[in-house]
Amino acid sequence: MEGTVLKYVSNLLLLLFFISCGTKTKEYAEDVYPFSKFPQVKEINGEVIELDSVLLRYPFRIHVKGDKVIVMDLHGLDYYGHLFHYPDFRYLSSFGKRGDSPKDMLSMENTRFGKHEVWTLDANKNELTRFGFSASCDSLLRDEAVTLDGDLLRSLDFAIYNDTTFIIPDYLGEKRLCWVHRNGRLINKTGEIPSANKEALQDARPALAQAWRSFLDYNPNNGVLAAVTQLGEAVEVYNLKDTTHIVRIGEHGEPEFQVSGGYGIPTGIMGFSDVQVTDSAIYTVFSGTTFKEIARSSGALPSGGKYIYVFTLKGEPLCKYILDHYISGIWVDEINKTIIATDVNNDQPIVKFRFG
Structure with missing residues (x-):
């Protein structure tokens, strides 16, 4: 009997040893906080808005200002942007005509309303383009194209900071954010990728930066810039007025990847796909679908996420909306x-949700 007990204890200790070796605790910086639950969880249903005058193939972004709305079609046949x-x-x-001529665009990553104009980002041409409204305000005319600094690696999103400056994520991994003059010149790089992956921080920063690809939004009224990761479940909140920086990591963790040929190959989950900083909160679109599920589905899974996460301007979880x-x-x-x-996923791709 005594030998059996000793054998059981020995096996238990061995099991605990292997578990402890396989689940190393990640060491994050002081300004990184985990989150797992939201104080409120609500289900809301969408109302489809019918469009009968333009065909959208992959409407990825939507921006509204006053009585104008822009829908960005990521895979547009003839044009990438549509004004409603x-x-x-x-x-x-x-x-944003699609084509190979000097005034055409090869891609459109995002659009932003300025004070009296609209800016777009073309990663394939490494350009920011400014469009002005016509005299009748019912069309956008190309005013200028700005070539981005050669030290910027394939910029995939941007935010307007003020009349002269843009904010673009640093995809080289040297820093976190690039500050770019409206003439395309790189002004400065700030911040660090808030990863606990010390090996990647030391030896594979470009791959780490790719894995930490983030979508941005900035609200000049409160000075809050939010960045959410396309992979994993990481939300960064920068208050550019008081220079504070807070990171929230959800239960799915930071972006997971493997390095292959210098590139980061995703292995975890699809995370966020959009973010908006309002005057009082931060709204994000979240998926949570694993790449294993995506591979098993053979393309049958819907694109996008069915959750909207809402955070305070300090990154504290407020509400989780479950969508239909x-x-x-x-x-x-x-x-x-x-x-x-x-x-x-639908032929009528614009949906309105009521919340509160």
């Missing part, structure tokens, strides 16, 4: 408690 009247979504015109549509991009109207979203 808001809130009735009456089609006005298209812009899979969506990619959002625009939030806090005054009227509505969210306009893009659903690439």
Whole structure:
């Protein structure tokens, strides 16, 4: 009997040893905080807004300002951007012509409303393009194209900081953010990738930066910049007025990847696909689908996420909305408690949700 007990204890200790070796605790910086639950969880249903005048192949982004709304079609046949009247979504015109000529675009990663203009980012041409409104305000005309600094590696998103400066993630991995003058010149790089992967931080920063690819939004009213990772479940909140920086890591952890040929190959989950900083909160679109599930589905899974996570301006979890549509991009109207979203899985891809 005594020998049996000793054998059991010995096997238990051996098992605990292997478990402890296989689950090393990640050491994050002081400004990184985990989160797993939201104080509120609500289900909301979408109302489809019918469009009858323009065909959208992959409507990835949506932005609203005043009585104008822009829908960005990631895989547009002839144009990448489409201008509508808001809130009735009456089609006005298209812009960002797809083609190989000097004034055409090879891609469009995002669009941003400026004060009196619209900026777009073309990663394939390494350009920011400014469009101005026509005299009738029903179309956008190409005013100038700015070539980005050669030290910027394939920029995939941007935010407008002020009249002269843009913010772009650093995909070289040297820092976290690039500050770029409106003439395309790199001004400065700041911050660090808040990863606990010390080996990648030391030996594979470009691959780590690719894995930490993030979508940005900045609100000049409160000075808050938010960055959410396309992989994993990481939310960064920068208050550019008081220079504070807070990172929230969800239960799925930071972006996971393997290095192959100098590139980061994703191995974890699809994370966030969009973010908006309003005057009072941060709204994000989240998926959570694993790459194993994606591989097993053979392309049958819907694109996008069916969750909207809401955080305070300090990154604290507020609410989790469960949707009846899979969506990619959002625009939030806090005054009227509505969210306009893009659903690439349906022929009528614009959906309105009411929340609150």
